[in-house]
Amino acid sequence: MTERRIHDWSPSAVVFDCDGTLVDSESHWQEARLRVLHRHRLVPAPRFADRAAGLHYTACGRLMAEEAGKPELAGELADQLLGEFRRLAAAAPVVMPGALALVRLLAGRLPLAVASNCPADVVETSLAGAGLLRRFGSVVVPGDGLRPKPAPDLYETAARRCGVDPADALAVEDSLTGIDAAREAGLRVVGVGPRPPAPDAGRADLWVGSLADPGLLELVGRWLSDR
Known part of the structure; x- marks a missing residue:
């Protein structure tokens, strides 16, 4: 059972996703996608939002263009998507439930990093507006040879910057795209949000409804007491 990989172990570092994990920015991405699609009078295929979740904005722009039958618009849609998101995120950063308390609990006890496709x-x-940025030793994003999730690059690099082997680090993720990236990098993973049906549920080592989950906080307290 995958949960044994979490309960019978203790991490040496924790790497958090940002969007949808620490900051409630997925609603901003959804609104940004709707604004761009509306501007171009495009209608996406059913369940587009599920397929777009966790994608790098360039991949999302490409998906939007392809599903609307206008692949030539991929670059333009990606640029507009990022612009809309920047405006929304700057205006109204929202911390996910339990994120601030959990990060405060871990900060100073374990190395912390963020691995994000943004x-x-x-x-x-987003992190500064939420009062979280100073708690993290490193923020790792695509670029300079690092590929976006679902490639493992961001999580591998974040663990190394924390000074640990990826096998000794924990990832905290809300999307299957990010979970796959972390697992391929060798990290163990806590999935946050509604538990998906099998077999997707097995892609994370543990699922919690939110970072305020009492079971997660108890587990973290045990990890810290063992150090």
Whole structure:
């Protein structure tokens, strides 16, 4: 059972996703996608939002264009998507339930990093607005040879910057795209949000409804007491 990989173990570092995990920015991405699609009078295929969740904005722009039958618009849609998101995220950052308390509990006890598919300025603005940025030793985003999730690059690099082997680090993720990236990098993973049906549920080592989950906090307390 995958949960044994979490309960019978203790991490040496924790790497958090940002969007939808620490900051409630997925609603901003959804609104940004709707605004761009409306501007171009495009209608996406059913369940588009599920397929877009966790994608790098360039991949999302490409998906939007392809599903609307206008692949030539991929670059334009991606640029507009990022612009809309930046405006929304700067205006109304919202911390996910339990995120601030959990990060405060871990900060100073374990090395912490963020691995996000968003550009660095977007991540740092969102985290600063939520009062979280200074708690993290490193923010790792695509670029300089690092591929976006679902490639493992961001999580591998974040663990190394924390000074640990990826096998000794824990990832905290809300999307299956990010979970796959973390697992491929060798990290163990806590999935956050509604538990998906099998077999997707097995892609994370543990699922919690939110970062305020009492079981998660108890587990973290045990990890810290063992150090």
